[in-house]
Structure formats: C-alpha cells, structure tokens
Amino acid sequence: MKATRLEAFSDGVIAIIITIMVLELKAPHERELAALTRLLPIFLSYVLSFVIVAIYWVNHHHLIHLAQKVDGKILWANLHLLFWLSLMPWVTAYLGENHATPLAVGLYGIVALASSTSFYLLRRSISCHHRNDEKLCTLHRRMAKKNFIAMGIYLVAIPLAWLFVPLALLLIAMPAVMYFLPDRHVEKLHEIA
Amino acid sequence: MKATRLEAFSDGVIAIIITIMVLELKAPHERELAALTRLLPIFLSYVLSFVIVAIYWVNHHHLIHLAQKVDGKILWANLHLLFWLSLMPWVTAYLGENHATPLAVGLYGIVALASSTSFYLLRRSISCHHRNDEKLCTLHRRMAKKNFIAMGIYLVAIPLAWLFVPLALLLIAMPAVMYFLPDRHVEKLHEIA
C-alpha cells in the first residue's frame, strides 16, 4: 500500500471526526441569551477537541511523510490511532455536558492519553524503516520526546480529575498549547523532509 | 506539506459541513402540508448556508491554488477558517428553528463575520508568498476588497439584528448574492492562474 492512500483515508476519518463533533452543539429552543451561556462549556470543549484533533492531523502528515512504504504494522498502528481519535467526539460531548465532574474530565484524559500513546506507537513502527538514515533518526527521537511529555501530562491529569478538576482540565489543555511553542528541532526536520 | 493535501483535507471538511447541515431538516411526523410550511424557515436557512459554504469552497480553491508551498502559518490560518465554517451547521439550525429572533440572526452574523475574517487572514498569509509577482499581488488586493466589503456588511448586520430583523437577514444574504455579480478582475486572475 502506498503512503498516499493511507494518508487519504486517515484524512477522511480525521475530517469527519473534527466535523461531527459540532453536531453536539445542539441548537437551543429557547430564545434568551441564557440558553447560550448554558452552551458555553459545550462550545469550549469543542474548541479544545478541534485544536487537539487538528494538531494530530498536522503531525500525522509529517510522520507518514517519513514512511517510504506502508507495511501491515504501520497500517494497523494507524488504524489504532484512528480508533482512539474516533472516541474524541464522544468524550467531548460528555465533557461539554458534565463539565465540572471528575468522571467527564478523567474520561477525556484517558482518551487523550490513549491517542497520544497510539501516536507514539505509530511513530515507532515508522521509525524502524529509517534505521540507516542517522539524521532522521535523531530528529525522530526528539519529536518522540514531545510525544512522551504529552503522555506524561495526561497520565498526571487523569487521577487529578478526582482531586481538583480545574487543574486537571488545565493540564489536559497544556500539550495542545505546548505544540504551538517554537521548536527548532522540528523546523530542522521540515527543512530536511 | 503540499498544497494538494491541504486542499484535499479542506475539501473533505467542507463536504461534510455542507452535507450534515441537511440533518437538521428533520422528517416531520405529521402528514399534513402544514408540517412542511413549518419546516420552511429551516429549509431557507439551509439554502442560504449551502450557498455561502459553496462560495467558500470555490474561493478556497482559487486561493490555495496561488500558494506555492504550505508553511505552518498557512496551515493554521486554514484550520482557523475551517473551525468557523464548522459552526455553520449549528447557527443554521439555530436560525432555522428561531428564524425571527434577534439572537439567532445575530449569532449567524457573528459566525459569518468570523468566517470571512478568517478567510481574509488566510488570504494574507498566502499573499506573502507572492511579493515578487506584481500582477498576482494586484489581483490579490482586488479580491481582498470584496472580502472586506463582506466583512463590513456582516459587521453592520449583527447589531441590526436587535433593531430590525428582516433587514439584518437581507444584509447577511447580500455577500452571497454579490459573489455572483460578474467581476472582470477575478476573471483576469483565472486567465493567469
């Protein structure tokens, strides 16, 4: 299988995931502004998930780009990632409706952790094909570090949801923010790739 | 990232946005014609949104076509546009269900304004790559003018929604109509591109 087809299918699934999340933003039947303020947590959880899924899409492209050919291992590591991402609309809706509860925040954290872990596994299955290229390997390892940090943050946030919800939510949003901080290693990778 | 992949992903998201809006057109359980007339405002808001999103799709293609390569800035300007467009199904449903209320019309105007503003930002991030090509730059600026006018109309329409709803609705529909008026500058651009 060519990498382009894997990419096209993943793009399709990610495009659907990012778009159906908005279906949870139900149009309220009331006409007062109060109805909208009640929608605010649903809206905010939608924004957070939109950004997280968008980041996965961007990173996914950079990663697949590195694969010269797609074997069964990469294929299923990719489907594994798509499975966890496909649960994002569900935990987003749950977080939006029950925003301040430990269970909703904890669940969101679990799916975020599983997504970043499956992304890490996909990364590992692809990096195996580049053992000879020393430079790419080094950069690969550095990107993996960022992936690892995100996994660690989610891991801390999950139990924290049952202790102090606001901090857990803050931690869950952090990896998305971290992504936008400039990183010269990744920029170097782009120059090469 | 190649422009073609950005285009393919954006096409996917826009295709889903334009299609899931129809899910709001719920099949009424009554069998009388009266049930249909009650659906009319939902249908009309669907038509308006279909045309607006379709225009974005057409313009989006012309714009991305100009980009020789896609950097992080263009990537996120594009995702920013897709975010606001993804709210279209929601404000369409809200407008359809509460058609004559200031809040529904105002909200629709806000998302329309945010969409056209994000399109303008995307346009700016792309035009930076064409500083050397004088001709393209001139045309770019002229297309930006149309974009600006739409932003201005939406900006006027939003507060008007609380004063006189029908006029606000008329204003919101205007940029879509304006698009179909012939414009020889854009045609020139097509001849070049």
Place this chain on the structure above:
Amino acid sequence: MKATRLEAFSDGVIAIIITIMVLELKAPHERELAALTRLLPIFLSYVLSFVIVAIYWVNHHHLIHLAQKVDGKILWANLHLLFWLSLMPWVTAYLGENHATPLAVGLYGIVALASSTSFYLLRRSISCHHRNDEKLCTLHRRMAKKNFIAMGIYLVAIPLAWLFVPLALLLIAMPAVMYFLPDRHVEKLHEIA
C-alpha cells in the same frame, strides 16, 4: 479548476449523502421481530435512495470525464446538482416514516425530479465544450434522452401520488431500474472515452 478536484469534492459529498441516510435507520428499543417489520418501509426507502444516489455517482463520473476544463458555469451547475441530492436523505426519511401518504411520495418525487433536472443542466453546461467533436455530441444527446425520460416519469409520478400512491411509487422506482437495462449507445461512449 481541474475536473479532478470537482470530481473529488463531488465524490466526497455523494459519499456522505449515501452514508448518512442510514442514520435514519434508528435501532429500535424493542426486542421483538415486530419492531423490525415496522422498520421495513424505512429500510426499503433507504435501498431505493441508495440505488438512485449510486446511479448519479456513476453517471456523474462519466459526465465530468467529458469536460476538458471546468468553468464557473459547470462548477455551479454541479453544486446545484449536489444541493438537490443533499435533500435525498431528508425525503428518504420522510418517505420511510410516512410511506403510504401522498405528501411523502410527492415530496420524494419532487426532489427526484429536481435532481434529474439539475443533472440535465449539468450535462448541457458540459456538452457546450464538445461542439467540435461530432461523435461525442451525438452520444451526449442520446444519454440526454434517457435523462429526459426519467424527468418525464417523475413529472407524472408527482401528481399521481395524490391519486394512487402505489403506482406513483412504482413510477419513481422505474428510472433506477431503467438504468440497468443494457444500452448499446452508452457502451459505445465508454469505448470512446
């Protein structure tokens, strides 16, 4: 715009239309076989719409294939077709829930008529580009005839829905059946194209 991008976007929209129709097939909460028999008309209307939309997809491909380049007229004729097709899930749900009522059958017929009419308009906008190629023009005209017959059948079926529902339903299903009858003119076209 290249024909391939128009095709890719149309494919995306048609793929979504054909798939979201199944969302109307709600899982019944009852456990008896009777719940399923009540779902039968919804299922049958889904089958009919699946076949009709699939036929549009196949014909759409053959048609776009003939266009050497896509101008604004073809672009909007295509979006016009997609608009009417996007209403298929809605009339399918309505027909499924109120299967024996004149209004549901009539509405389905109206959307079917509008779809085939917009397909005819798309065909006309494309054939203009082939005035020089005599052979293609002849075949084009023959395919248009089939399109015309379908439009005529739908036109008869719509008022019939208020007189005798079963016959109207039969007529609406006919163009889909007609499509599968062998047609040596179209086969000739395929050999050329």
Place this chain on the structure above:
Amino acid sequence: MKATRLEAFSDGVIAIIITIMVLELKAPHERELAALTRLLPIFLSYVLSFVIVAIYWVNHHHLIHLAQKVDGKILWANLHLLFWLSLMPWVTAYLGENHATPLAVGLYGIVALASSTSFYLLRRSISCHHRNDEKLCTLHRRMAKKNFIAMGIYLVAIPLAWLFVPLALLLIAMPAVMYFLPDRHVEKLHEIA
C-alpha cells in the same frame, strides 16, 4: 473509470461508516460510573464493528489493486459491498442496545454474512480480469478460501443466536481474529503485487 477513483469513493464511504458508528455512543447525562458500565456493551459492539470495517478497508485495497480496469460489473459489485457495509452502524447500534437478545445478534450476523458474501462477489468480478496470469489466480483462489470460511462461520452463527447467544457472538468475532493470524499465501501475494 480508473481504479483510483473507485478506491477514493470507497475510501470515503468506509471512512464515514467507521466514524459515524461512534455517534451511537451517546454521552450519558448521569455523572456516576454506573452510567458508563451501562455503555459498555455499546462500546464493545463499536470496537468489534470498527475492527471488522477496518479489515474490509485493508482487504478492499489489496483487491482493487489487482483490477487493471473497472467495468460496470466491478463497479456495481463494489457498490453492493458498500451497501451492506453501510448497514454496519445500524446493526452495531442495535447490538449495543440489546446486546443479549437473539434478534440483535442474529441481525448483526446477517449483515456480516451479506458483507462477506458481497466481498466474495466483488472478488470474483475482479479475478475474471486475471485469467491469463496463472500465479495471481492461484493466490486469488487462496484468499477466496478465507473469505469462504468467514461466510461459513457467519452462516452457523445466525441460527445459533436463537439457541445460545454467547457462542453466536464468539463466532461472529472469529473471522476478525482469524484475519490477524499470519498467512504466508497473502504475504506472497503482497510481494508480487
């Protein structure tokens, strides 16, 4: 029609099928863990269907890859497969909500059987194009055997649903497990193709 377009459309439909299934995982309004345990059967049926549809996607690619050109027969055999796959979200929801009932398990088995049968028919319509290539034909026949076994298992599982539900469920999950067992014949095919 080129095989790439058939592939792209099928990818689109399969991507939507695999993603809209998650819409059945409704966010519970309760905040207790008990609400989640009630969701467990819905989640498990989602996992099963995700894996089954993903396997179809992977196999579909290998199959279409073998077709040198797409004729009407392949086209409609493919649409026939997509039709049955499009019913997966529905039987998944039904299985999730009524997990221990014979009817839900039996229906799931019927759609699984129809899907594998339509895949077999698609395989047959494609293999006709490879009569001259002896080696490909042999491998084709071996892959068809696996397809046949799955059909047989589903055929046994359907009546079993009314006798002993857990065993029927186990049988329905078996072909998906079987797929992951190593098979040197298929690997050989990949080396050739």
